[in-house]
Every structure is written in structure tokens, then in C-alpha cells.
Amino acid sequence: MIQLKSLSEIKTIAVAGAGTMGAGIAQVCVQSGYDVWLYDVAETALQKGLLIIEKNLSVAVEKGKLNEEEKQKSLSKIKTTSSITDLKCDVLIEAVLEKLNVKQDLFRKVIEVNGNDCILATNTSSIPITKIAEGISNPERIVGMHFFNPPHLMKLVEVVSGKETSVTVAQLIFDLSKKLGKNSVMAKDRPGFIVNRIGKLFHTEPIKILEEEIADVETIDALMEASGFKMGPFKLIDLIGVDANLNVTKSLYELMRQEEKFKPSDTQQKMVDEGKLGKKSGEGFYKYNK
Numbered sequence: 435m436i437q438l439k440s441l442s443e444i445k446t447i448a449v450a451g452a453g454t455m456g457a458g459i460a461q462v463c464v465q466s467g468y469d470v471w472l473y474d475v476a477e478t479a480l481q482k483g484l485l486i487i488e489k490n491l492s493v494a495v496e497k498g499k500l501n502e503e504e505k506q507k508s509l510s511k512i513k514t515t516s517s518i519t520d521l522k523c524d525v526l527i528e529a530v531l532e533k534l535n536v537k538q539d540l541f542r543k544v545i546e547v548n549g550n551d552c553i554l555a556t557n558t559s560s561i562p563i564t565k566i567a568e569g570i571s572n573p574e575r576i577v578g579m580h581f582f583n584p585p586h587l588m589k590l591v592e593v594v595s596g597k598e599t600s601v602t603v604a605q606l607i608f609d610l611s612k613k614l615g616k617n618s619v620m621a622k623d624r625p626g627f628i629v630n631r632i633g634k635l636f637h638t639e640p641i642k643i644l645e646e647e648i649a650d651v652e653t654i655d656a657l658m659e660a661s662g663f664k665m666g667p668f669k670l671i672d673l674i675g676v677d678a679n680l681n682v683t684k685s686l687y688e689l690m691r692q693e694e695k696f697k698p699s700d701t702q703q704k705m706v707d708e709g710k711l712g713k714k715s716g717e718g719f720y721k722y723n724k
């Protein structure tokens with residue numbers, strides 16, 4: 435059995451993966467007063483992640499949402515590491531590649547470091563929590579904690595219980611998400627949870643419209659924005675990462691038994707093969723200044 439801590443006993447959070455999501459999640463945690471280990475296998479990702487956090491906090495200072503002292507205090511609470519043995523923590527939030535074996539390997543290693551006391555939360559967009567928990571000791575401590583991009587601005591967190599997740603663990607992560615300033619919802623461990631099940635069609639259908647040459651990228655985005663969406667689908671895919679978005683589409687397509695409407699597009703695959711990964715690589719559906 436795991437020794438569950440109460441919310442007030444949670445002091446240190448480790449965030450694994452310093453990419454698009456991990457950096458933002460780490461920022462949210464330090465801004466809520468937690469000590470954070472930001473871990474990545476790539477040293478360059480750690481440096482880039484820290485730069486993004488610094489930039490986000492500076493923007494908050496410019497907007498008067500934060501003062502310089504609070505910014506420095508937040509920055510002082512983050513430690514970066516590429517050594518997994520440093521990850522002594524009460525809660526681990528993983529935001530590494532959307533690959534089952536990578537997430538499971540990480541969890542096994544983090545258990546070696548922390549024993550039974552650490553809660554393992556996954557930011558997976560599409561892999562069933564039950565599947566990730568298979569073969570991991572004390573699977574009741576594994577829970578989905580699905581943030582949205584960009585995590586420091588988007589308010590929603592889906593808290594997802596797999597077959598083995600304990601009700602207490604899910605509630606603790608629900609309460610932690612609230613403490614991080616998020617509006618959390620409990621979601622079932624079904625393909626795409628709630629938001630991505632709907633959102634995938636918002637990504638795949640516009641690409642079909644583009645392929646059928648009905649309208650171009652700018653027009654489709656402008657129309658969707660004019661119809662009330664905050665961001666057009668192509669801007670959103672570029673922000674998410676063309677590769678990350680494609681991985682989720684592929685995964686959901688399989689989980690939905692290859693239902694035609696969820697089929698990933700060849701256009702998107704070609705872009706990934708060419709390194710057009712969106713904002714992070716400087717080019718996706720749009721071009722960006724790096």
C-alpha cells in the first residue's frame with residue numbers, strides 16, 4: 435500500500451519533460467509555491483524550458499500580474515536536472531514523449547528513487563491511464579493530470595482515473611490542480627478523455643478542407659476565429675506541435691478502432707517528416723521568427 439500524503443504535506447513536485455508542456459507545468463507549480471525539479475534527458479531542452487519560464491514570468495511582470503520579487507522567488511524554486519536520481523518528490527507529473535514504453539520506463543525509474551510514497555501523474559493526451567499503469571507497482575497511485583497548452587494560461591485540467599487509480603489519489607490531484615489555480619474536472623479513462631475527443635475533429639477536418647483546396651490555412655483560421663473560436667485550428671496545431679498533435683491523432687485513431695473521421699492525414703505526416711513541427715521549429719502551417 436502507498437503512504438498517501440495530504441495536500442498540505444505535498445512540498446516537492448518533479449516535472450519530467452521540459453518541452454512544450456513540461457516547462458509550463460513547472461512554472462505553474464513554482465508560482466503556487468512548490469519546490470520543483472524539472473527533469474529532461476536533453477540538457478538543451480532544460481535550458482530552453484527555463485528560458486521559456488523566465489520569458490513567461492517577465493511577460494506577467496510587464497502586464498502587472500506579478501512583481502519582480504515574485505518572479506525571482508518563482509525562478510529560485512526551480513532546479514533542473516538530467517539525472518533521474520535527483521527526482522525525490524511527493525508528486526511526479528510526467529510530460530515526456532507520447533509513447534507508452536517511455537512513460538512506463540520513467541515511472542519505474544522514479545519508483546526506484548522514491549519507493550512507494552510518490553504519486554505518479556501523467557499528462558498524456560491519448561494513452562489510456564489503465565494501460566500506462568499496467569505492470570507498474572502500486573498502480574493505484576497512477577492518475578491522469580491532463581493540462582492544456584499553454585499550461586500557464588489554460589485553466590482546464592482533466593483528472594483521469596484508470597481502472598486501478600484510487601479515489602483518494604484522484605481527489606488529491608483534483609485538489610492539487612485547484613491549488614495550482616486550475617479548474618479541474620474528473621474525466622473517465624476513455625479515448626481522448628473529454629476535450630481531445632471533440633478537439634481532434636477540430637484538427638483533422640480543417641486539414642481535409644485544406645487538402646481538398648476548399649480554402650487556405652489563413653482563411654480557415656480566420657473563419658473559425660470569426661465564428662467564435664479563440665484560435666484557428668492551424669495556429670493551434672502549430673502551438674501544440676505538429677508532431678505532438680499527430681501522435682495524439684494516431685493514438686486516438688487506433689483507440690477509436692480506426693474510425694474514418696479520426697484518421698490522421700498524410701499532409702501532417704509529411705510536415706513532421708520534413709521537420710515542420712510548428713512554432714517550436716520555426717515552421718509549421720505558418721512561418722515563425724525563432
Ligand SMILES: NC(=O)c1ccc[n+]([C@@H]2O[C@H](COP(=O)([O-])OP(=O)(O)OC[C@H]3O[C@@H](n4cnc5c(N)ncnc54)[C@H](O)[C@@H]3O)[C@@H](O)[C@H]2O)c1
Binds near residue numbers: 476557678
Ligand atoms: N503539446 C500539447 O499541446 C500537449 C497538450 C496536452 C498534453 N500533451 C502531452 O504532454 C506530453 C509532452 O508533450 P509536449 O508537447 O510537451 O512534448 P515535447 O516534444 O515538446 O517535449 C517532450 C520532452 O520530453 C523529453 N523526453 C523524452 N523522453 C524523455 C524521458 N524518458 N525522460 C525525460 N524527458 C524525456 C524530450 O527531450 C522533450 O524535451 C505528451 O504526452 C503529450 O501528449 C501535449
